[in-house]
Amino acid sequence: EIDFFFPKQRTLAVIKPDAMEEHKEKILEEIHASGFSVTQLKETVLSREVAEEFYKEHREKPFFGQLVEFMCRGPCMMLLLTKENAVEEWRAMMGPTDPDQAKETSPNSLRARFACDILHNSVHGASNEQHAAEKIRFIFGEICTEAEANSGDGQ
Ligand code: RTP
Ligand code: MG
Numbered sequence: 696e697i698d699f700f701f702p703k704q705r706t707l708a709v710i711k712p713d714a715m716e717e718h719k720e721k722i723l724e725e726i727h728a729s730g731f732s733v734t735q736l737k738e739t740v741l742s743r744e745v746a747e748e749f750y751k752e753h754r755e756k757p758f759f760g761q762l763v764e765f766m767c768r769g770p771c772m773m774l775l776l777t778k779e780n781a782v783e784e785w786r787a788m789m790g791p792t793d794p795d796q797a798k799e800t801s802p803n804s805l806r807a808r809f810a811c812d813i814l815h816n817s818v819h820g821a822s823n824e825q826h827a828a829e830k831i832r833f834i835f836g837e838i839c840t841e842a843e844a845n846s847g848d849g850q
Contacts, residue, residue: 706820711817714809715769718809732777743763749834787804790804
């Protein structure tokens with residue numbers, strides 16, 4: 696299996712409530728077409744508590760209340776994506792936070808095409824490897840790759 700020779704990275708991606716009805720299938724299709732493996736996938740309506748914890752880094756921001764409300768308003772699709780350089784590649788696919796800026800600088804990005812505005816912007820992606828690991832654990836619990844499982848003492 697040639698995959699063994701290439702270090703894979705994991706990231707957490709979310710299709711946000713504004714994109715679920717109209718754009719979910721298209722986004723999933725593009726994720727696959729871009730060479731990501733969807734290692735875990737879960738469609739869920741976030742509770743207020745979970746949304747607050749998920750975005751706790753933004754607790755002090757003026758948009759925090761609106762952000763939490765928005766993330767709870769309907770189903771989200773949570774995805775654990777695996778690929779070389781997955782964190783950066785998924786962020787590049789998303790484009791800038793603000794779709795007006797995305798349309799200028801990255802017209803092919805998901806946010807340029809599907810986002811409504813800077814808050815309702817269709818997709819989330821972990822911002823770095825550490826953040827990805829933390830959010831993957833929070834959303835999917837303790838999971839490990841086959842390689843990690845096999846590196847134990849086998850008892
Ligand atoms: P995300 O965390 O969702 O992947 O987005 P991001 O890194 O591009 O942007 P971030 O600064 O982490 O903001 C998190 C989410 O908060 C909402 N937001 N609203 N009204 C506003 O000015 C504003 N700014 C950010 C967006 O939903 C953004 O994705
Ligand atoms: Mg962020």
